[in-house]
Amino acid sequence: xxxxxxxxxxxxxxxxxxxxxxxxxxxxxxxxxxxxxxxxxxxxxxxxxxxxxxxxxxxxxxxxxxxxxxxxxxxxxxxxxxxxxxxxxxxxxxxxxxxxxxxxxxxxxxxxxxxxxxxxxxxxxxxxxxxxxxxxxxxxxxxxxxxxxxxxxxxxxxxxxxxxxxxxxxxxxxxxxxxxxx
Amino acid sequence: xxxxxxxxxxxxxxxxxxxxxxxxxxxxxxxxxxxxxxxxxxxxxxxxxxxxxxxxxxxxxxxxxxxxxxxxxxxxxxxxxxxxxxxxxxxxxxxxxxxxxxxxxxxxxxxxxxxxxxxxxxxxxxxxxxxxxxxxxxxxxxxxxxxxxxxxxxxxxxxxxxxxxxxxxxxxxxxxxxxxxxxxxxxxxxxxxxxxxxxxxxxxxxxxxxxxxxxxxxxxxxxxxxxxxxxxxxxxxxxxxxxxxxxxxxxxxxxxxxxxxxxxxxxxxxxxxxxxxxxxxxxxxxxxxxxxxxxxxxxxxxxxxxxxxxxxxxxxxxxxxxxxxxxxxxxxxxxxxxxxxxxxxxxxxxxxxxxxxxxxxxxxxxxxxxxxxxxxxxxxxxxxxxxxxxxxxxxxxxxxxxxxxxxxxxxxxxxxxxxxxxxxxxxxxxxxxxxxxxxxxxxxxxxxxxxxxxxxxxxxxxxxxxxxxxxxxxxxxxxxxxxxxxxxxxxxxxxxxxxxxxxxxxxxxxxxxxxxxxxxxxxxxxxxxxx
Numbered sequence: 001x002x003x004x005x006x007x008x009x010x011x012x013x014x015x016x017x018x019x020x021x022x023x024x025x026x027x028x029x030x031x032x033x034x035x036x037x038x039x040x041x042x043x044x045x046x047x048x049x050x051x052x053x054x055x056x057x058x059x060x061x062x063x064x065x066x067x068x069x070x071x072x073x074x075x076x077x078x079x080x081x082x083x084x085x086x087x088x089x090x091x092x093x094x095x096x097x098x099x100x101x102x103x104x105x106x107x108x109x110x111x112x113x114x115x116x117x118x119x120x121x122x123x124x125x126x127x128x129x130x131x132x133x134x135x136x137x138x139x140x141x142x143x144x145x146x147x148x149x150x151x152x153x154x155x156x157x158x159x160x161x162x163x164x165x166x167x168x169x170x171x172x173x174x175x176x177x178x179x180x181x182x
Numbered sequence: 183x184x185x186x187x188x189x190x191x192x193x194x195x196x197x198x199x200x201x202x203x204x205x206x207x208x209x210x211x212x213x214x215x216x217x218x219x220x221x222x223x224x225x226x227x228x229x230x231x232x233x234x235x236x237x238x239x240x241x242x243x244x245x246x247x248x249x250x251x252x253x254x255x256x257x258x259x260x261x262x263x264x265x266x267x268x269x270x271x272x273x274x275x276x277x278x279x280x281x282x283x284x285x286x287x288x289x290x291x292x293x294x295x296x297x298x299x300x301x302x303x304x305x306x307x308x309x310x311x312x313x314x315x316x317x318x319x320x321x322x323x324x325x326x327x328x329x330x331x332x333x334x335x336x337x338x339x340x341x342x343x344x345x346x347x348x349x350x351x352x353x354x355x356x357x358x359x360x361x362x363x364x365x366x367x368x369x370x371x372x373x374x375x376x377x378x379x380x381x382x383x384x385x386x387x388x389x390x391x392x393x394x395x396x397x398x399x400x401x402x403x404x405x406x407x408x409x410x411x412x413x414x415x416x417x418x419x420x421x422x423x424x425x426x427x428x429x430x431x432x433x434x435x436x437x438x439x440x441x442x443x444x445x446x447x448x449x450x451x452x453x454x455x456x457x458x459x460x461x462x463x464x465x466x467x468x469x470x471x472x473x474x475x476x477x478x479x480x481x482x483x484x485x486x487x488x489x490x491x492x493x494x495x496x497x498x499x500x501x502x503x504x505x506x507x508x509x510x511x512x513x514x515x516x517x518x519x520x521x522x523x524x525x526x527x528x529x530x531x532x533x534x535x536x537x538x539x540x541x542x543x544x545x546x547x548x549x550x551x552x553x554x555x556x557x558x559x560x561x562x563x564x565x566x567x568x569x570x571x572x573x574x575x576x577x578x579x580x581x582x583x584x585x586x587x588x589x590x591x592x593x594x595x596x597x598x599x600x601x602x603x604x605x606x607x608x609x610x611x612x613x614x615x616x617x618x619x620x621x622x623x624x625x626x627x628x629x630x631x632x633x634x635x636x637x638x639x640x641x642x643x644x645x646x647x648x649x650x651x652x653x654x655x656x657x658x659x660x661x662x663x664x665x666x667x668x669x670x671x672x673x674x675x676x677x678x679x680x681x682x683x684x685x686x687x688x689x690x691x692x693x694x695x696x697x698x699x700x701x702x703x704x705x706x707x708x709x710x711x712x713x
Contacts (some may be wrong), residue, residue, distance in 0.1 A: 094394065176332075
C-alpha cells in the first residue's frame with residue numbers, strides 16, 4: 001500500500017520567500033566573513049559572530065596538527081638486526097579492501113626467519129587508509145603511525161612505495177617476534 | 183550387511199567398513215588426522231574418537247568397524263570434550279607459526295582448532311624445539327615442530343610407493359619424521375606426502391612461499407605429463423598456474439600424482455608465442471596473421487599442390503582441436519598426415535634415469551592424447567605416419583610443405599636439425615602452437631594457440647578414458663584455441679564450418695570418437711627408427 005505523505009501548506013510569509021532568502025543569505029555572509037577574517041579558529045575573534053572560527057587553513061604555511069591515532073603514511077618496522085620485521089604472511093594484502101598491497105615472499109637465508117618479503121609494495125594512490133592492514137598484521141610489522149599524510153604525486157610511479165622506502169621510517173618494535181623463547 | 187545408527191540416522195553398509203566411512207554416507211563428518219582411505223589405520227591421532235553405546239570407552243572411528251545394531255554418537259558432549267583434549271595435546275608444542283606456514287588456509291589442525299577448541303594454551307613451560315625447514319628430500323621440506331606425527335607420509339612410502347624412505351625417530355615429544363640414514367625422500371611420488379600431510383610439516387619446494395592458498399582459484403583439469411592423464415586440480419592465481427593437486431579418481435590415479443607431472447606447472451607459461459608471426463615481418467595482429475596464412479594456403483591450393491601439404495598432428499592437442507584440424511585438412515585436400523609429440527624420454531624416473539615408465543602411474547608415452555589422436559585417425563580413415571618419416575618424405579618430395587600443430591618432435595638433436603633444414607627449404611610452413619620455438623622464425627606464418635590451461639578440451643588417456651580439462655584463465659596474449667584458428671581458416675578458405683559453438687564441435691568430435699577403437703599406428707616401413 002503506498003504511503004500517503006501529508007504536506008503542510010506554506011504560510012503567507014513563506015510563500016513570499018523574502019524572510020527565507022534573508023535567513024539563507026545571512027548564513028552565507030557569515031561564512032564569508034569567517035573566511036575573510038584570515039584568523040585561525042583557536043584565536044579569539046573581536047566580532048562575536050566570528051567566534052566559531054575560521055574553517056579554512058592557509059596550508060601549507062598553517063599546518064593542522066593531526067590527532068595521535070591519525071592513520072597516515074605506512075611504515076615497516078624493523079628487527080633488532082635492522083632487517084624487515086614482516087614475514088610476508090599476506091594477511092595485510094588479504095584484508096586490504098583496496099587491493100593496494102603487493103607482496104612477493106621468498107625464502108630467507110636466515111634459518112630463524114624462514115620467510116621474508118622480497119618485495120613489498122603499497123600503492124599509496126589506491127590506499128583508502130582504513131588501517132585494516134595494521135590490525136591484521138600478526139607481528140607488528142606494518143604501522144600507519146607516522147603522522148604524515150601521503151604527499152600528492154606528479155608521477156604515478158612515485159606512488160608505489162617499496163619495501164626500503166617504507167622501512168626508512170621504521171624502528172624497533174617492543175613486541176617479541178616468534179614468541180618468548182627464553 | 184550390518185545396520186547401525188549414527189546420530190539417530192540409520193545406515194546399512196558392508197561388514198568391515200570403518201565407522202568414519204559409514205558416517206560419511208549419512209553426511210556426518212568425523213574429524214581425523216591419521217586416517218586415509220587407502221592407507222592402513224594405526225588409530226594414533228585419537229581425533230576420531232566417538233561414543234559407541236555399551237562400549238566402556240570412546241572408540242576410534244577409523245579403526246572400529248561397523249556391527250549390527252551399533253548405536254554411535256559423534257557429537258555428544260563426551261566426544262567433544264575428548265576432541266578438545268586431543269587438540270590441546272596436539273597443539274601443546276605446536277609453534278603456531280601459521281603466518282609463515284604454507285598450509286595455513288587448508289590446514290586440518292587450524293580448521294579443527296577453530297571448530298572445536300579455540301582456547302588459549304595452558305602450557306606454562308617452554309615448548310619443545312625441533313628441526314625447522316629440514317630438507318627431507320629434493321622436493322619436500324620438513325618442519326618438525328608443526329608435525330602431529332600422524333605418520334601418513336611414512337605409511338605412504340611403505341604401502342603405496344613401497345620405497346620405505348621415512349620413519350619416526352626419537353620418542354615421546356621428541357619424535358620426528360626422518361628418512362633412514364643415507365636416504366632421502368626422493369621417490370617419484372614424494373610430493374603426495376605434502377598433500378597427505380594434514381598440517382604444514384611437509385611442504386612442497388616448488389610451491390613454498392609462492393602463494394597463499396586462499397588466493398588460489400581451482401579448476402578441474404588433467405595432467406598432460408604422460409598418457410596416464412591423471413585427474414588434477416589446476417590451481418592458479420592471476421592467470422598463472424601455481425600448482426597441480428591430484429583429483430581423486432579411482433579409475434585413473436586414485437589419490438596420487440607423480441612429481442614429474444606436478445613440475446609441469448610452469449609449462450603453460452614458458453616461451454609462449456603471444457602474437458601471430460610472419461617470416462620477415464615479425465609479430466602482427468591476429469587478423470593479419472590469419473590473412474597471411476589464408477593467402478598462402480589459397481595460392482598453394484590454386485596451384486593444385488594441396489596433396490603435397492603434410493599435416494603434422496600433435497598428441498598434445500585436445501580431441502576438439504585435432505578433430506577440426508583433420509576435418510579441415512581432408513576438405514583442403516591433404517593426403518599425408520604425420521604425428522609429433524614429446525619423446526618418451528621427456529622425463530625419466532628419478533632414481534632410474536634409464537627408465538621412462540614405472541608400474542604405478544607413469545607410462546612411457548609422454549603425451550596426454552595419443553589414444554584420442556589414434557581413434558580420430560581411425561574414424562576419419564587416415565593413416566598417421568611418424569615424425570621421423572616426415573623428414574624422409576620431405577627428402578623424397580612426397581610432400582614439400584607442412585602445416586604443423588605443436589612444436590614437440592620425438593627426435594634427437596641431429597635428426598631434428600636435419601628436419602629443420604628440410605623445412606627451411608619447404609615452400610610453405612604454417613605453424614600452430616603455443617610455444618615460441620625455432621619454428622617461429624622458420625615457419626612462414628606462426629599462429630599462437632593456447633595451452634590446455636586456457637581452453638576447454640577433452641583428452642583420452644592410455645586406458646581409453648575420456649576426460650575434460652576445463653579452461654582456467656584467459657588465453658595469454660593473442661593466442662586462442664586451435665579449433666578457433668581452424669574455424670577461421672575453414673571459413674576464409676570456403677571449406678565450411680557447421681559448428682555454432684564449442685559445444686557443437688565437442689558433440690561432433692565425440693560422435694566421431696564413438697567409432698571402434700583404433701588399431702596400432704601404422705609405421706612407415708622405410709622411415710628410420712624413432713629415438
